[in-house]
Each structure stands twice: as C-alpha cells, then as structure tokens.
Amino acid sequence: MLDGFRTWLAAAEKPEQIKETLFEGMTRHGRLTGSALTGAIIGRIVAEYGHAAGLAPASGANAVAPHDLRRTCAKRYHVSPMPYDNGAPLPKIQQFLGHANIETTMRYIGYDEDDTEIATDYVRY
Numbered sequence: 001m002l003d004g005f006r007t008w009l010a011a012a013e014k015p016e017q018i019k020e021t022l023f024e025g026m027t028r029h030g031r032l033t034g035s036a037l038t039g040a041i042i043g044r045i046v047a048e049y050g051h052a053a054g055l056a057p058a059s060g061a062n063a064v065a066p067h068d069l070r071r072t073c074a075k076r077y078h079v080s081p082m083p084y085d086n087g088a089p090l091p092k093i094q095q096f097l098g099h100a101n102i103e104t105t106m107r108y109i110g111y112d113e114d115d116t117e118i119a120t121d122y123v124r125y
Contacts, residue, residue: 042066070097075109
C-alpha cells in the first residue's frame with residue numbers, strides 16, 4: 001500500500017496520471033481488487049481488529065464499527081484521563097465532529113446534566 005501511495009504522490013504533479021481512487025480494496029487473501037476501498041471493507045477491517053483485540057465479536061450487531069472509533073475519540077477528547085486537563089470544551093468537540101447543533105454533540109458523547117452536577121462537586125470555592 002505504501003508503494004501505491006508513493007506512486008500516487010509522485011503522479012500528483014501530473015493529474016492526468018492519477019487514478020480516481022487513492023486506496024484500493026483488498027480481498028481476504030491480500031490481493032488488490034482494483035476498485036476503491038469501500039465503507040463496507042473499512043467496517044470489516046475495524047471489526048476484525050476489534051475482535052482480535054478482544055473487544056467484541058468479529059461480526060454482527062455488537063462488532064466494533066468505524067463509528068465507534070469516532071465516538072470514542074470524541075468522548076476521550078471531552079473527558080480527559082489526565083488529572084491536570086479538564087478535557088476539551090463542547091464547542092471545540094462540536095467543531096471537531098462537524099456538528100451544526102451543540103445538542104447533537106452532547107447526545108453523541110453521552111453528555112448529561114448530571115455530568116455538570118458531578119463536575120461542580122469538585123469545584124472548591
């Protein structure tokens with residue numbers, strides 16, 4: 001794949017030589033398909049790695065999906081595990097995710113009014 005990417009980058013100066021797809025799909029046996037990498041293929045790859053990591057079954061409704069990675073990233077961005085970092089503010093996460101409405105972001109990361117109440121318990125005044 002790296003060689004293909006290097007070839008694509010080298011051809012970037014000659015747009016007529018660039019294929020329409022940057023990443024090609026691959027069979028389960030490692031052969032390139034010649035067609036674009038699809039969402040279904042990415043989903044299969046993520047599910048297989050999630051299964052290999054012991055997170056979930058390799059397929060079915062409970063398999064790890066690409067959207068799970070996006071949600072986890074957003075949630076970690078909001079609730080930092082570091083004691084000196086309070087995490088990113090919701091408007092930053094909203095921008096990061098590309099949400100038009102802050103309420104969508106709040107639902108997305110599982111934000112709850114109870115979170116605010118719990119957070120204020122730690123404020124000393």
